Amino acid sequence: MRRTGIVLALVVVLAAAVPGLAQAVTGWTAVGSDRARPLDESQGLATVVRPSGTTIHYTGVATVDVGLAVQGWNHVGDPGSAQGWYVEPYQRDDRGAKLFRVQTPDGTQTDYKHALEPWEASNNSFAAVSPDARWLVAGEWGTMDRLLVHPMPGVAFTDPAQNLPYASAIRLDHQVRDVQGCDFVTATRLMCASDDPDGSLFGAIKPLLQVDLDGPLSGSDVTGHVTSLGRLPLQSGCGGTFEVEGIDFDERDDTLRVIVMSPSVCIAVDSKTWRFRQQ
Numbered sequence: 001m002r003r004t005g006i007v008l009a010l011v012v013v014l015a016a017a018v019p020g021l022a023q024a025v026t027g028w029t030a031v032g033s034d035r036a037r038p039l040d041e042s043q044g045l046a047t048v049v050r051p052s053g054t055t056i057h058y059t060g061v062a063t064v065d066v067g068l069a070v071q072g073w074n075h076v077g078d079p080g081s082a083q084g085w086y087v088e089p090y091q092r093d094d095r096g097a098k099l100f101r102v103q104t105p106d107g108t109q110t111d112y113k114h115a116l117e118p119w120e121a122s123n124n125s126f127a128a129v130s131p132d133a134r135w136l137v138a139g140e141w142g143t144m145d146r147l148l149v150h151p152m153p154g155v156a157f158t159d160p161a162q163n164l165p166y167a168s169a170i171r172l173d174h175q176v177r178d179v180q181g182c183d184f185v186t187a188t189r190l191m192c193a194s195d196d197p198d199g200s201l202f203g204a205i206k207p208l209l210q211v212d213l214d215g216p217l218s219g220s221d222v223t224g225h226v227t228s229l230g231r232l233p234l235q236s237g238c239g240g241t242f243e244v245e246g247i248d249f250d251e252r253d254d255t256l257r258v259i260v261m262s263p264s265v266c267i268a269v270d271s272k273t274w275r276f277r278q279q
Contacts, residue, residue: 025208025230028256028276033233036245036259036271044078044126044181044246045257045273048086050105054252057081059088065101068111073099078126078181078193078246083133085154091124098124100136100164102154112153114164120148126181126246128190135217137170137190143177143201146170147190147224149217167219174226176209177201181246185256187216190224193232193247193258202228206244208258232258233274238266254278 024030036042039062046057059076073090080087084105091098097113104110116122123141129152130137136150147170151157157164182192192209199205208231211224234242240263248257256276261267 025232025276027210027229027279028208029279030233031255031275031277033272033274036261036273038261038267038271041259041273042245042261042267042271043076043259045248045259046079046081046086046183047248047250047252048081048084048103049252050084056248056250056257057086059246064090068099068101072096075124077124077139080127080129080136080183082129082131082184085129085133085152087127087129087136087153089124089127089138091122093122095122097163098122098138100124100127100138100150100153104154110154110160112157112160112164114150114166117166120166125179128182128184130217131184131187132216135167135219137182137217139179139182139192141178143175144179145172145175147172147179147182147211149219151219168217168221170211170213170217170224171221172211172224172226175201176226179209180244181248181258182211183247183249185249188213191247191249191256193244195244197241204228204231206232206234206242206260208232232260233272234260235272236262236266236270238262238264238270240264 040060041058042060072092075091077089086103088101100112121140125139128137136152138148149168177196182190190211207228210227214223243261245259261271
């Protein structure tokens, strides 16, 4: 009995000392991970399903388009995709317009710009395309009670010479912090990856969030009920601050992927794209 007690005590100590062991997300089981390269897989990912084939597109600091960078759009976020459409969100540092680079299912590429609303943060952290490909959900940085909705460029809004308008919001019933990516699982559910370093909102840092809408997107505000499913895995050979990045739901096999970049020099050797399946 004494030996068992000592073993249990050691497990508790190890779980507290190693963040990845302390908690696990609920409702989803980690089924494996793949190394995430820091240069071209460090921002986000999206599964793009087209008649010509299926690919997983990653974004990273080295995938920023040079032509856009010299014009001021120097950061690319977590991309999104639905029905063969693919969207990369870009931002700039001067409170200039946000930019969404859109690929049609046949690969044609067009840039759409969105002038900031007076109350809108300049961050363009992610793009999530609704399952019907009619709406584009975008995210800001910091502590927020909303997600922004635009008509899907190239589908519901087709003139790249005009300003891509703000259409509506997903009004969250609980504040979120530093959301790096969201993706639709159904027409009324999004999964979101939060890089929240504080933990005061949900009792856990770096949580996986579930957002349930009170109805499909239609151009009017909808309420989103936010549930924290617990802390994402934080496992590395280095100690320090991890960074949770983008998220993707692969509808082919119901795999959820979340990028977690490792601290310090380990960012280059053991950053991971975690794979989850719903329990």
